[in-house]
Each structure stands twice: as structure tokens, then as C-alpha cells.
Amino acid sequence: RKEVEQDPGPFNVPEGATVAFNCTYSNSASQSFFWYRQDCRKEPKLLMSVYSSGNEDGRFTAQLNRASQYISLLIRDSKLSDSATYLCVVNTYNFNKFYFGSGTKLNVKP
Amino acid sequence: DAGVTQSPTHLIKTRGQQVTLRCSPKSGHDTVSWYQQALGQGPQFIFQYYEEEERQRGNFPDRFSGHQFPNYSSELNVNALLLGDSALYLCASEAGDSSYNEQFFGPGTRLTVL
Numbered sequence: 001r002k003e004v005e006q007d008p009g010p011f012n013v014p015e016g017a018t019v020a021f022n023c024t025y026s027n028s029a030s031q032s033f034f035w036y037r038q039d040c041r042k043e044p045k046l047l048m049s050v051y052s053s054g055n056e057d058g059r060f061t062a063q064l065n066r067a068s069q070y071i072s073l074l075i076r077d078s079k080l081s082d083s084a085t086y087l088c089v090v091n092t093y094n095f096n097k098f099y100f101g102s103g104t105k106l107n108v109k110p
Numbered sequence: 111d112a113g114v115t116q117s118p119t120h121l122i123k124t125r126g127q128q129v130t131l132r133c134s135p136k137s138g139h140d141t142v143s144w145y146q147q148a149l150g151q152g153p154q155f156i157f158q159y160y161e162e163e164e165r166q167r168g169n170f171p172d173r174f175s176g177h178q179f180p181n182y183s184s185e186l187n188v189n190a191l192l193l194g195d196s197a198l199y200l201c202a203s204e205a206g207d208s209s210y211n212e213q214f215f216g217p218g219t220r221l222t223v224l
Contacts, residue, residue, distance in 0.1 A: 004152075032210045043200060043215035044153065087152050091210075097166050098143065098202075098213060100152030 001026050004090050006101035014109050017078045021104045023088030024070045033064055034089040035073050038103065044087055047073075078108045112137065114203050114216035122222045123191050131186040131219045135203030142184040143213060144176060145200040153200055159184050160206075188221075196223045 006023045013019050025033075033050035048055065050062040050071050061074040071090075075082055088101040115134045123129050135142050141160045145153035155168035159178035178184045182203075188195055198220050202213035 006152075008150075034212070043217050045215070046212050049210075049212070097155045097158070097168065098145075098153075099155065100145075102150070102152045 002101075003027060003099040004088055004101040006088050006104050008102055008104060010105040010107050012107045012109060013078055015078060015080060017108075018074065018076045019078055019106065020075075021073045021086055021088075021106075022070055023072070023101050023104075024068075025088075025090045025099070026069070027090070027092055027099075028066075028069060030069075030090045030092050032091040033062075033071050034091075035060075035062055035071075036087040036089055036100075038085045038087055040084075044100075047086070075106075078106075080108050080110065082106060083108045114139075114201055114214050116199075116201050116216040116219050118219060119217065120220045120222075122224065124224050125191055125193060127191050127223075128187065128189045129191060129221060131188075131199050131201075131221075132183065133186070133201030133203075133216060134183045135201075136214050139203035139205050139214070140182050141204045141206060141211075142178060142182065143202045143204075144184070144186045145202065146170070146195075147198040147200055147218070149197075156186070191223045193223050196221060 035047040036044040037047045038044040054063040059076045085103040087103045090099045143158040144156040147153040157167040162178045173189045198218045200218045201216045204211040
């Protein structure tokens with residue numbers, strides 16, 4: 001079983017739409033969680049960390065559900081520039097390894 | 111302030127050859143991790159260096175080895191290259207080795223094995 005699993009998509013949405021991605025993780029000892037964004041043929045860049053209480057950054061909201069072992073990312077009012085692959089990342093304190101999901105591709109259409 | 115830099119940007123090798131990739135961490139960072147990203151996949155953790163020692167290792171064979179220098183820069187070496195080693199190799203740096211740190215990625219080295 002993979003450490004982190006994501007729906008690969010693609011999610012094709014019109015501008016202005018709200019879209020949500022989920023990601024599940026297998027290790028209950030996982031301690032820190034992140035969403036990274038990766039544009040085509042570029043390196044991953046941090047979008048936001050995910051905190052237990054949930055957190056929001058502008059149009060982006062991240063939530064963590066430890067009981068069900070999943071994290072989510074909600075994007076409101078989608079922009080063309082949001083088109084990218086979104087990578088879910090989980091880290092476990094004892095091992096300090098970043099485990100990446102395979103990514104969810106988002107295409108925002110005019 | 112330079113971010114994470116990697117060299118070379120692209121590399122073409124043949125099966126059986128050896129390759130060395132280089133990484134300079136972001137200023138102020140002392141921990142370097144290496145990842146392999148195959149096409150259409152997420153990055154896979156290879157290993158992490160902190161204080162010039164390999165601290166953690168992913169599920170990669172011994173053909174993959176590395177080194178960290180006193181200035182915190184790092185090298186990834188791959189011996190006896192296989193076709194399946196073709197991928198984007200990413201280096202990431204952070205300050206310290208806390209699991210809560212954000213990792214900053216370099217632009218990667220795209221390795222093609224023929």
C-alpha cells in the first residue's frame with residue numbers, strides 16, 4: 001500500500017469554479033502535512049502547510065482529518081493560473097522523510 | 111539570495127555508466143534531501159544528508175549514493191545506470207532536520223539513460 005494516495009485527475013473545471021482534492025495517508029504516526037504545487041517541468045513549490053485546526057490562505061483552504069487519515073485542499077474561484085499538479089506531502093517525525101502522493105492534475109478552462 | 115541550485119540541468123548517459131549530480135542548498139540551510147521523480151509520478155525520497163551524514167534513506171538500491179560537503183552542498187551518485195533510472199532528480203534543502211520544516215526544491219536535473 002502506498003504511503004500517500006491521491007486521485008490523479010485530471011480535474012477540468014471552468015474559471016470561477018470551486019474544486020476540492022483529497023489525499024489519504026497510511027501511517028497514523030504521520031505528523032506534518034503539506035500541499036505543494038508543481039507546474040509542468042518545474043520543481044514543486046510549497047502551497048501551504050496543513051494544520052490540525054485547518055487553515056486558509058486566500059482562496060485556498062486546507063483541512064486535516066486524523067481520524068480518517070486524509071487531508072483536503074479546497075480552491076475557490078479558480079483562476080487559469082491555478083492550472084498545475086497538486087502534490088500531497090506527509091512527513092513522519094521518527095523518520096523525517098517526505099512522502100509525496102503522485103499528484104492531482106488541475107486544468108482550469110476559460 | 112540564491113535558492114537551491116542544481117547542476118547540470120540535463121544529462122544523457124548510456125546503460126552501465128555512472129553519473130554525479132550536484133546541489134547547492136538555499137543560503138542558511140544545512141539539510142539536503144534527494145528525490146527521484148519519474149514522469150507522471152510524485153517525487154520519491156532517495157536519502158537525506160545532515161551534518162555530512164546520511165540520516166535517512168528511502169527504498170533505493172546501493173547504486174545510489176551521496177555525499178554532503180562541509181559547505182552543505184551535496185552530490186548524488188548513481189552507478190551502473192539502468193534505463194529505469196531516467197527521471198527528474200530533485201534536490202531539496204531545509205534548515206535543520208525537523209519534520210515540520212518546509213523543504214525548498216531546486217529546478218532538478220533531468221537524466222536520460224539510453
